[in-house]
Amino acid sequence: MERSTRLFEIIQLLRGVTAPMTASAIAVALEVTPRTIYRDMAVLQARRVPIEGEAGIGYVMRAGFDLPPLMFSAEEMEAIVVGLSLLGRTGDNALQQAATRVAGKIACVRPEATRAATLLASSWHAIPAGPVDPDTIRRAIREEQCLSLTYENAEGLRSARKVRPLALVYYVDSIVLGAWCDLRADFRHFRLDRIQSCAVLEERFTAQAPALHAAWRRQHERPAP
The missing domain is CATH 1.10.12 (Lyase 2-enoyl-coa Hydratase; Chain  A, domain 2)
Structure with a gap:
């Protein structure tokens, strides 16, 4: 999490509590160390955000502080x-x-x-659950890290794949990973519910990512004949 995002999250946390919140509690909520929170508090206080408190006691937000309104139509x-x-x-x-x-x-x-709940979305869907946490794949896409997959096709045959994950495509009945497959030396799409195992590798493909994304998007957006 970037510092700017974390500072915003700290403000949000403190605006939602009525009693002092310790640095340790904030650190647990944001998955960082208390030392990081101490540094962030110093930054926020230097920027005149009305936070009161100190290490070992806890922090509270003085009443009246508000964030700028979101400029959405x-x-x-x-x-x-x-x-x-x-x-x-x-x-x-x-x-x-x-x-x-x-x-x-x-x-x-x-x-x-x-x-007013005037716009509602049905919770019904036909997306089957799979054994792999989608968050793992989304993080690999963001970090441009290769994945090692065990994939089972529609006929029940399994294969080991090393892929460069590029995008997740959400359909009504499935979620599909678009990736460059080293085994096939081409773009392939893998249904998440058929991925039996997934391991994030240390290898990154950052240098190739822009060209792969551009080529995959051209292929993915190509109209069907």
């Missing part, structure tokens, strides 16, 4: 609300938790956007 806000609702269909717990946090941030600065 009504249509943009409706698009966000619908998009967040649709994430419930993915079965990806990490994405759903992130959606809940986003909704909380929107409610803090644009409460009118969440008052």
Whole structure:
């Protein structure tokens, strides 16, 4: 997590509590060390964010502090609300938790956007659950790290693949990983529910990533004959 994002998260945490919150508790929530939180608190206080407290006692936010309003039109806000609702269909717990946090941030600065439930998304979906956590794959895509997969095709045959993960494509009935497959020396697509095991490798493909992404997108967006 980048520092700017972490500073925002700390503000959000402190705005939601009524009693002092220790650096250790904040560190657990943000998955960092207490020492990192101490440094972040010093940065926030230097920027005149009204946080009171100190190490060993805890921190609180003085009343009256507010973040700048989110500059979204009504249509943009409706698009966000619908998009967040649709994430419930993915079965990806990490994405759903992130959606809940986003909704909380929107409610803090644009409460009118969440008052009326006029746009609803059905929770029904046909996406089967798989043995691999999608968060692992999404992180590998972000970090441009190769993956070692055990994949089972529609006929039940298994194969070992080393791939360079490029994108996740969310369909109504499946989630598909688009990747460069070293075994086939070409782009391949793997249904997440058929990936039997997945290990993140140390090897990165950062240098090749821009060209791979561009080539995969051209192929993926090509209209069907």
